[in-house]
Amino acid sequence: MSETVPGVRVPQRPSVDGLEAKWDRRWQEQGTYRFDRTKSRQEIYAIDTPPPTVSGSLHLGTVFGYVQFDSVARFWRMRGKEVFFPVGWDDNGLPTVRRVQDHYGVRCDPTLPYQPDARIELEPGAERPMSRGNFIELCHELTARDEQVFEQVFRDVGLSVSWDLTYTTIGDRSRRISQRAFLHNLARGEAYLSEAPTMWDVDMQTAVAQAEMEDRLTAGAYHRLRFHRRDGGDIEVDTTRPELLAACVAVVVHPEDPRYGDAVGSEVTTPLFGVAVPVLAHPLADPDKGTGAAMICTFGDTTDVVWWRELNLPSRSIVRRDGRLQTERPDWLTTEAAARAWEAVAGRTTKAAQTETASLLAESGELVGEPRRIEHEVRYYERGEHPLEIVASRQWYIRNGARDEDRRQALLGAGRTLSWHPDFMRVRYEHWVDGLNGDWLVSRQQVFGVPFPVWFPLDEEGNVIHARPIPADESSLPIDPQSAVPPGYDQAQRGRPGGFVGDPDVMDTWATSSLTPQIAGSWEDDPDLFGRIFPMDLRPQGPEIIRTWLFATVLRSQLEHASLPWSNVSINGWILDPDRKKMSKSKGNVITPESLVGQHGADGLRYWACRAAPGTDTAADPAQMRVGRRLAIKVLNASKFVLSMAEGGGEVTEPLDRAMLTRLGGVVAGATEAFERYQYHQALDRAEGFFWSFCDDYLELVKSRAYGTSDAGGPTRSARQALSLALSIQLRLFAPFLPFVTEEVWSWWRNGSIHRARWPEPNELAGVDRGDPAALEAVAEVLGVVRRTKTSEKRSLRCPVERLEVIGDAGRLASVALGRDDLVEAGNLRELVLTPGPEPATLVRLGED
RNA sequence: GGGCGCUUAGCUCAGUUUGGUUAGAGCAGCUGGCUUACAACCAGCAGGUCGGGGGUUCGAGUCCCUCAGCGCCCACCA
Numbered sequence: 001m002s003e004t005v006p007g008v009r010v011p012q013r014p015s016v017d018g019l020e021a022k023w024d025r026r027w028q029e030q031g032t033y034r035f036d037r038t039k040s041r042q043e044i045y046a047i048d049t050p051p052p053t054v055s056g057s058l059h060l061g062t063v064f065g066y067v068q069f070d071s072v073a074r075f076w077r078m079r080g081k082e083v084f085f086p087v088g089w090d091d092n093g094l095p096t097v098r099r100v101q102d103h104y105g106v107r108c109d110p111t112l113p114y115q116p117d118a119r120i121e122l123e124p125g126a127e128r129p130m131s132r133g134n135f136i137e138l139c140h141e142l143t144a145r146d147e148q149v150f151e152q153v154f155r156d157v158g159l160s161v162s163w164d165l166t167y168t169t170i171g172d173r174s175r176r177i178s179q180r181a182f183l184h185n186l187a188r189g190e191a192y193l194s195e196a197p198t199m200w201d202v203d204m205q206t207a208v209a210q211a212e213m214e215d216r217l218t219a220g221a222y223h224r225l226r227f228h229r230r231d232g233g234d235i236e237v238d239t240t241r242p243e244l245l246a247a248c249v250a251v252v253v254h255p256e257d258p259r260y261g262d263a264v265g266s267e268v269t270t271p272l273f274g275v276a277v278p279v280l281a282h283p284l285a286d287p288d289k290g291t292g293a294a295m296i297c298t299f300g301d302t303t304d305v306v307w308w309r310e311l312n313l314p315s316r317s318i319v320r321r322d323g324r325l326q327t328e329r330p331d332w333l334t335t336e337a338a339a340r341a342w343e344a345v346a347g348r349t350t351k352a353a354q355t356e357t358a359s360l361l362a363e364s365g366e367l368v369g370e371p372r373r374i375e376h377e378v379r380y381y382e383r384g385e386h387p388l389e390i391v392a393s394r395q396w397y398i399r400n401g402a403r404d405e406d407r408r409q410a411l412l413g414a415g416r417t418l419s420w421h422p423d424f425m426r427v428r429y430e431h432w433v434d435g436l437n438g439d440w441l442v443s444r445q446q447v448f449g450v451p452f453p454v455w456f457p458l459d460e461e462g463n464v465i466h467a468r469p470i471p472a473d474e475s476s477l478p479i480d481p482q483s484a485v486p487p488g489y490d491q492a493q494r495g496r497p498g499g500f501v502g503d504p505d506v507m508d509t510w511a512t513s514s515l516t517p518q519i520a521g522s523w524e525d526d527p528d529l530f531g532r533i534f535p536m537d538l539r540p541q542g543p544e545i546i547r548t549w550l551f552a553t554v555l556r557s558q559l560e561h562a563s564l565p566w567s568n569v570s571i572n573g574w575i576l577d578p579d580r581k582k583m584s585k586s587k588g589n590v591i592t593p594e595s596l597v598g599q600h601g602a603d604g605l606r607y608w609a610c611r612a613a614p615g616t617d618t619a620a621d622p623a624q625m626r627v628g629r630r631l632a633i634k635v636l637n638a639s640k641f642v643l644s645m646a647e648g649g650g651e652v653t654e655p656l657d658r659a660m661l662t663r664l665g666g667v668v669a670g671a672t673e674a675f676e677r678y679q680y681h682q683a684l685d686r687a688e689g690f691f692w693s694f695c696d697d698y699l700e701l702v703k704s705r706a707y708g709t710s711d712a713g714g715p716t717r718s719a720r721q722a723l724s725l726a727l728s729i730q731l732r733l734f735a736p737f738l739p740f741v742t743e744e745v746w747s748w749w750r751n752g753s754i755h756r757a758r759w760p761e762p763n764e765l766a767g768v769d770r771g772d773p774a775a776l777e778a779v780a781e782v783l784g785v786v787r788r789t790k791t792s793e794k795r796s797l798r799c800p801v802e803r804l805e806v807i808g809d810a811g812r813l814a815s816v817a818l819g820r821d822d823l824v825e826a827g828n829l830r831e832l833v834l835t836p837g838p839e840p841a842t843l844v845r846l847g848e849d
Numbered sequence: 850g851g852g853c854g855c856u857u858a859g860c861u862c863a864g865u866u867u868g869g870u871u872a873g874a875g876c877a878g879c880u881g882g883c884u885u886a887c888a889a890c891c892a893g894c895a896g897g898u899c900g901g902g903g904g905u906u907c908g909a910g911u912c913c914c915u916c917a918g919c920g921c922c923c924a925c926c927a
Contacts, residue, residue: 294927303925641886791893
């Protein structure tokens, strides 16, 4: 350390290395980002931080988005807001189940008894069965470890979250609040139980919601089948799912299709099975698809469900929940031929049954031509491996506007009231709400999740009375109905006639995640806190979960609070590899955040992330991170230089100094306005643009004057004061983006954290007379000509200039004259002549070294 | 099938909301320079018919129409 100016301690060789660990530790010790809950709602800026899904490693894309909204958080904190910036870990649900299965090599078998002192050795790839209790213990154990790893990354990249506001989505508080919110939904009639055809994943053996489905291009084949008319003729039907033939309940045609007009109302018999089914008309039947006649099965796709419901058809289900056809022969297959055909497919997977059915049809002559191979979009669970089947099952639903136009309009109105950044992301929300085709299916047949806090009574025969769920008492939450007993019963009555059973299902993870504002703010557990942070100011998140997390959060808030959950939504973009492909583990192009922080520093990584506009897909470009690192180093060096002579108290009198500060005032206004519009990248761009010209031009021009070798008179003090002011302001402009290096420099000469310092405001420069930025530009331009001449003459920049003649109109000459002395020093001029003339020119005659 | 976004220098991107000097950065390239903040640095040079076409306008990277390519979202996909 060297003390150049009293109170300023600048290291001899400042370095960006090691700043992450140093400042993370001090920020934690000093509680720099700790939330002060005594502030009023007006003084608070509340963020609904996305809880990342815990896994073995944090994806760079996650860090990318988090750093962006961290810069916004830092801006508002410096603006004087108390920032409520919680951090959550999403350790609920299927991703955790899969991670535990893969990591340890185990699987959950609910029939096994709990082993109190089980020791689990790692054996990836194995599938050792274990009890539900042991499995859940492992889930908690592994996620706790994963969360520590994630926390370290968040600290390394300088997220200014409050670590005392941490939650997990499977923790007690999340379970309690999920269950409480559900009980409220139930009491208000917004949640209901219904037995209906539902999309079903045969691997996970659970129902899934519309929001979790995706279409995938899948190989299939059209099979043209002959259905037989009473008059001896045939109706040909194209299907991609001949294996469902036994589940056929009708044939449907368009009401105005002339080919089938006479057949409507008649009966046909199905091929192979000889089951009589009606030919019906429905406008959804498309005359241009296939033969124009379709078979309706229960259920091959969602159109079947519509037809089944609207045409009042019987239910003939043959697909089991594990994706195989049932083994027992359905009772509507009565003929001997039907029985033989059924023998061939009973118990097979749908795929095997399809092949088998096709060959039987070919044998019987009821297959027209060969199956025609096609590729078509088929619906999958987004985390699933096989196409979804549709099975009838009893599930919990929450009303979401799909079947209630008023509610749908209210949700669309909510989307319009929200401020979206960028604005066009609003369209995705509107499309989603417009396209909802059913209420939100919230129950899952899984082991790890938040249980429904209800039981069902059993009648005297031991049948479950689903119509009369027994809700838990809210004071008892969180509860597990598998172990807890409903009010008015005792444990001995579990599963007994006249007793009760616990609801075996758990909630969709989004049923919990949709309550992150309530969880983070301890809704009803801590009404004082919740009142200070809700509704929140900002929801930052990725674009792929608008239909899930964003929509569900808006919905829950509407239902529970009749308000928006937040006023702003900021959507980040994707990370692409340099070939503009989306990064993914399978492509092997994933770079870890940890390694990037090591190579380029947290500030370098943050610079790259914050250069990207909100909602814009961005390449993971190490070159940009190197630039960020260099910017951080430049900040250190320029600060060292400025602070080697900066002293407070002087008055800024010189025109060039005033011009520089006037320009900086404009930059401050622009950066502030950009941040207020959530355009953090523009704030960075403005600060960076100014900083480089500050270093290249202004610093070079005033260097000699600021040194003040001859005297410490007015001009020298003016330069020093201007440098000091400019540095202070620029450090604060950079603080949201480069929190480590700016804090380091701040600590050399100021008390307290820069991150609690006030964001620069134009009135900080109120004591400085306005200068003319054109003066600085004119002088810098002339200096540029001098440099260019020296460079093109292959001379050192130190080389003296024998004579410099500036020709131009009165305005130009006056501008140059304002910086005359600085120009002479910076350019090493021996003579400077200002000549009036119509054509501006700058003539340089170099001297000898 | 519908919708949204993108297309600007060899590369990565700003700039488009509100039309206005010769369209900006950085990286890579090239030419120089150890200059008392910085050689992990500095100075300088070169590089663009702003995807194609049409229109509005005194004036278009920016507004309108259209076409193409890429990406994404949604869709009842027999």
